[in-house]
Amino acid sequence: MRLLIVEDNVELSRLLASGLMAAGYESDIVNSVAEARDALRSVSYAAMILDLSLPDGDGLSVLSELRRKNDPLPVLVLTARNGLQDRVNGLRTGADDYLAKPFALEELVARLEAILRRPGQLLGSSLKLANLVYDTESKQVFVDGAPHVFSARETSVLEILLRRQGRVVPKKNVEDHIFGLSGEVASNAVEVYVSRLRKLLSEHNAKIVIHTIRGVGYLMAEEK
Amino acid sequence: MRLLIVEDNVELSRLLASGLMAAGYESDIVNSVAEARDALRSVSYAAMILDLSLPDGDGLSVLSELRRKNDPLPVLVLTARNGLQDRVNGLRTGADDYLAKPFALEELVARLEAILRRPGQLLGSSLKLANLVYDTESKQVFVDGAPHVFSARETSVLEILLRRQGRVVPKKNVEDHIFGLSGEVASNAVEVYVSRLRKLLSEHNAKIVIHTIRGVGYLMAEEK
DNA sequence: GACCAGCTTACGCCAGCCTTACATTGCTCT
């Protein structure tokens, strides 16, 4: 699952990213309002962690822009301001939660996961399809109850296809989900991972097929 | 919108209910774990405000029961305990937010609305006709809820006719929509794709017909 | 019945996709 961290303090953002990685999340870091806008336009994130004081403007403007577009992206606001009015403003603008600095990394992770667990269900309940169960917390795959561990990339592809099972997932979305902002990929990596995932699923007798929709993307469904 | 307040302090619960009514929400008040369970079983609420210390048990048990049943009901936990560990526990159990007493009514409303704001948007903008739904984002077609995948060209024709259902679409418009500006087509491609689309729609039992208007174009409508 | 617009089927071509192989990187265990 990929997050966007908007924070101009380099030290803090690195700390966040590494803490979140330990908790099993990938993240992209940007340092300004402008970069945040770009990132949000090009990649689909599971959530955003947003600092309010940024060099080129107020983080809340990014948030209010999102909400004006009816984008339900979970947003956790991070700030030094901790007045009641600040908190109320943040939440009214559409923040899903509000955390004042300084904070414990543990609490940030807990609050983040609480956000992700809400309707929209990015986290929490496991995902199921046919005889396969994928636990979103431990990132473990079970086929007929037997546990398997796939590599990070394979899991990532499985997850996004599983979340949108029965629906077509554009190839570009898969690519963004796997690689985020970290340099565009100059190869057929997505195809390779889909291929590897197909092989894995079949080896483990999962009753699942990944259909290819030429020129569009992929569709995961139960094998009939 | 109706809320469930689970709180044994009568004074506080009344205060909450009146404050929420002022903000435009109806609410039911219950005082115990047992009553909460009954209420949840018989009524469908928009959200629950849950106090943890109740006369007959821990409010968290109500919450964990809900989540075990994959019920995504938004829950705002309310409590006097405010240790980091308490908050983390509450959020991990599946609370959407956690508010420590004492709190300002204004903040509770703001947090509640932050929780309620997210739409469970499963599909992008979609076009409908008879028993067919077309999702413009994933470019997927559903007939009686069953997903189908058409090729790029077929989808393209379907989309323009669907967007102007009930109206005649000049053949030239269809051609432009399919091929854009990229060089004119020196054949009867439009006719070919309309033909293929008709075949597909009928194969999938879509209750839709494409009428031909000689010398003009096509008209898509519900089959009577 | 002659004409004409549109319908349908067949077919070769090629972009897009699949798969395999391989070099590189980063991690683990000794």
Add this chain to the structure above:
DNA sequence: AGAGCAATGTAAGGCTGGCGTAAGCTGGTC
């Protein structure tokens, strides 16, 4: 540190199915 190993991204070659074209057919119109 170094060996061993797994995972990752790239490249290359083969394959497939969607594509546009053309040709023969249908049915409505004058």
